[in-house]
Amino acid sequence: MNFTIKGPGRKIFEIHVVGEGTLRKNAKFVTIFDENLREFVGDMFATMYAADGIGLAAPQVGKSLRVVVMDVSSSLSEGEMCKFDGQEVQDIASIMPLHLINPVIKKYSSEICSQKEGCLSIPGFSGHVKRPREVTLIFVDQKNASHTLTCDGILARCAQHEIDHLNGKLYTDLMSHQDKKRFAKYLAERSEMQSSERDDGDSGAPDNLQS
Numbered sequence: 694m695n696f697t698i699k700g701p702g703r704k705i706f707e708i709h710v711v712g713e714g715t716l717r718k719n720a721k722f723v724t725i726f727d728e729n730l731r732e733f734v735g736d737m738f739a740t741m742y743a744a745d746g747i748g749l750a751a752p753q754v755g756k757s758l759r760v761v762v763m764d765v766s767s768s769l770s771e772g773e774m775c776k777f778d779g780q781e782v783q784d785i786a787s788i789m790p791l792h793l794i795n796p797v798i799k800k801y802s803s804e805i806c807s808q809k810e811g812c813l814s815i816p817g818f819s820g821h822v823k824r825p826r827e828v829t830l831i832f833v834d835q836k837n838a839s840h841t842l843t844c845d846g847i848l849a850r851c852a853q854h855e856i857d858h859l860n861g862k863l864y865t866d867l868m869s870h871q872d873k874k875r876f877a878k879y880l881a882e883r884s885e886m887q888s889s890e891r892d893d894g895d896s897g898a899p900d901n902l903q904s
């Protein structure tokens with residue numbers, strides 16, 4: 694599934710943060726597999742790398758489409774399992790970067806594990822999330838060819854996090870009550886910061902208008 698990711702003409706999208714744009718919407722299925730889609734996937738990769746992320750979903754850049762890009766090669770641990778199109782993958786980094794179009798999770802393991810997650814759309818915050826340890830998903834690539842992926846570890850976690858984005862869900866929805874309280878505080882501080890930024894803007898008005 695190799696194609697040019699880095700190179701001249703790649704766009705770096707603005708990443709939407711919590712409270713903005715299409716983050717809470719259900720993204721649309723991709724139905725047209727053309728050069729525009731190819732370009733979009735390339736730009737998504739460029740944006741993800743520029744932001745130092747391991748995954749990015751189209752709703753995070755304001756596009757309501759079921760497209761995900763991932764590169765977990767920097768975050769892999771020893772002994773993670775991965776099967777791609779039925780073939781055991783020894784070196785998971787070798788199938789990175791990976792893009793998923795119209796992904797659907799077909800199978801979840803009953804075993805659950807908890808791990809800290811962060812999100813490019815929720816800067817400066819992280820929290821623990823319980824998720825199934827192993828998943829099997831089906832998806833198509835930019836040429837509309839079907840694939841199956843079974844994995845655990847960071848790849849399973851990242852895929853679940855990104856697919857949640859396609860359904861308007863954020864990892865903070867899945868946190869413990871305690872972490873949700875911390876998140877409410879984070880949101881309150883953010884909106885306070887934004888309103889004080891607005892006030893600062895107003896103070897630029899000439900004195901004679903402040904009567």
Ligand SMILES: [Zn+2]
Pocket residue numbers: 811812813814854858
């Ligand atoms: Zn995210």
